[in-house]
Amino acid sequence: MREQSPAGIGRREVLAGAAGAVAGLTLVGLTPAAAVPAEVPKFTPRAGSTVRVLVTGDAGTGTRTQWAVADAARQFHAREPFSLAVGLGDNIYESGPAGPDDLQFATKFEDPNAGLDFPWAMVLGNHDTSAIFPGDGGWLARGNHEVAYHAKSARWWMPSRYYSVRVPEENPVVEFFVLDINPLAAYIPPLLDPYWSVDGPYMTEQRAWLDRALAESPAQWKIACTHQPYLSNGPHGDAGNYEGLPIEPLNGVHAKRFFEDHVLGKVSMLLSGHDHTLQVLDPTPATKGTRQIVSGAASKTAGGGHGSAAGQAHPALFDTQAELGFMVLDLTADSARLRVVTVDLDTGTGTPVFDRRL
Numbered sequence: 001m002r003e004q005s006p007a008g009i010g011r012r013e014v015l016a017g018a019a020g021a022v023a024g025l026t027l028v029g030l031t032p033a034a035a036v037p038a039e040v041p042k043f044t045p046r047a048g049s050t051v052r053v054l055v056t057g058d059a060g061t062g063t064r065t066q067w068a069v070a071d072a073a074r075q076f077h078a079r080e081p082f083s084l085a086v087g088l089g090d091n092i093y094e095s096g097p098a099g100p101d102d103l104q105f106a107t108k109f110e111d112p113n114a115g116l117d118f119p120w121a122m123v124l125g126n127h128d129t130s131a132i133f134p135g136d137g138g139w140l141a142r143g144n145h146e147v148a149y150h151a152k153s154a155r156w157w158m159p160s161r162y163y164s165v166r167v168p169e170e171n172p173v174v175e176f177f178v179l180d181i182n183p184l185a186a187y188i189p190p191l192l193d194p195y196w197s198v199d200g201p202y203m204t205e206q207r208a209w210l211d212r213a214l215a216e217s218p219a220q221w222k223i224a225c226t227h228q229p230y231l232s233n234g235p236h237g238d239a240g241n242y243e244g245l246p247i248e249p250l251n252g253v254h255a256k257r258f259f260e261d262h263v264l265g266k267v268s269m270l271l272s273g274h275d276h277t278l279q280v281l282d283p284t285p286a287t288k289g290t291r292q293i294v295s296g297a298a299s300k301t302a303g304g305g306h307g308s309a310a311g312q313a314h315p316a317l318f319d320t321q322a323e324l325g326f327m328v329l330d331l332t333a334d335s336a337r338l339r340v341v342t343v344d345l346d347t348g349t350g351t352p353v354f355d356r357r358l
Contacts, residue, residue: 035159039151043118045083051173052080054116055327057088057227057273058125059298062108064345066299069324070112071348072341076328077116083167084118084157086176088273088295089125089227091146094134096127100148105156113155121165122146122158124180125227125273126187137186140196162206164213174331175219177210177267184254185228185242198254207262214266220333222267224290227274228252230259231292231314234275234302234321238313264288268336269358276300278325278340280318280354291358293338295327318354325350 045051054073059066076082092104113120124143131138143161150158157165161180166172183196183203190196197203214222230239237244240256263270265288273296281292292314302321318340325342340354 035163036147036150038159040154042157043154045119045167046081047168048083049332051083051167051331053174053329053331054082054085055088055271055293055295055329056085056298057123057294058090058276058296058300059087059112060091060104060108060127061093061299062104062112063299065324066108066112068345068348069298069326069343070116072343072350073113073326074115075348076341076350080328082116082118082328084165085116085120086178086225086271087120087122088225088271089123090127090135090273090296091122091125093127093299095130096139096142097145097149100145100152102145105149105153109156110153117155119157119165120155121176121178121225122156123178123225123227123273124158124161124182126182126185129182129186131188136188137182138188138190140183140186140190143180143182162209164217166217166219172217172219173333174221174223175213175217176223176225177213178225179210179263180206181226181228181255181258184249184258185239185252187250189249198249203258207258210262221269221331221336223269223271224263224267225271227272228255229272229274229292229294230256230264230270231281231287232272232275232277232294233279233281233314233316233319234277234294234296236275264290266290269293271295276302277321278318278323278327278342279316279320280338280340280356282315282317284314293327295325297323297325299324317356320353325353 092108097104126137127135129137129140129142147158149156164177166175194200239252242252245251269291271293276296278297279294283289283291323342328339330337336358338358341350342353343350
């Protein structure tokens with residue numbers, strides 16, 4: 001990504017789109033022009049004909065559970081090296097960082113992920129933007145601290161609140177479109193600040209950017225990454241019915257419309273976290289052929305059992321609500337292989353429990 005060097009990362013500086021690269025990094029794509037430039041050398045994706053992606057989410061607790069999942073990922077990486085990771089939000093529990101120099105970046109990201117030395121494309125979650133109570137999403141500007149941290153970390157990749165990443169640089173196999181739908185799904189909606197409103201400048205520009213970026217992408221695989229899912233068998237539920245709430249906009253109705261108008265049918269997969277589960281849902285006519293995948297069990301679980309066996313709302317190739325773990329996505333120009341690895345908390349050992357070509 002070639003990014004301009006802005007004076008700061010104020011909220012209006014994340015608009016306009018441009019193409020390019022930072023400091024010679026071999027991740028390229030589209031990102032808002034005023035994205036934060038890197039101040040340190042960044043890890044680069046492992047070269048090869050296969051792009052191997054660690055898909056993980058809701059990790060940032062700094063607790064024994066996060067370390068156990070990271071231990072299993074390190075064991076996997078030693079056998080089959082990852083090209084990069086996608087971190088699907090709630091990166092700093094419980095309420096997000098207090099600034100780009102917050103010690104939590106070390107204790108809840110860098111230290112647990114030591115040895116996992118590749119780019120981590122990070123998504124903003126509701127806990128990253130907390131205001132009054134953890135996870136309320138009511139302080140959206142708090143997410144700018146995580147953008148600022150991009151300048152300081154070799155692993156952490158978040159040059160802007162929304163952006164895309166192409167791998168490899170030439171003739172990309174995949175382009176990941178990292179999106180920020182927190183303004184549409186916050187439990188404390190941004191009613192008093194028109195900048196963050198449903199049709200305010202931030203979301204209007206993000207929609208235009210995404211439409212253009214998808215249309216211009218040369219990648220074989222186009223994959224969207226969000227924190228909140230469109231569909232989920234987990235406790236948070238589907239967009240438009242989040243938490244089972246009948247009250248708009250708290251039910252995520254605006255997120256539902258965003259997915260339906262700008263994402264579904266335009267990407268092969270939608271990767272999300274939010275629910276602390278591991279789900280591989282089947283594409284449906286409602287998703288216009290896009291497959292919803294939820295990987296949010298990198299530090300917490302939702303409890304319960306296997307969702308598909310429990311008769312959950314959406315048919316799934318795999319669905320567990322009670323196990324820690326992560327996913328591995330292998331992409332070539334003409335194939336996609338998805339594996340689910342569950343993790344034993346006591347030993348930090350990963351067990352492959354699902355393996356399918358999609």
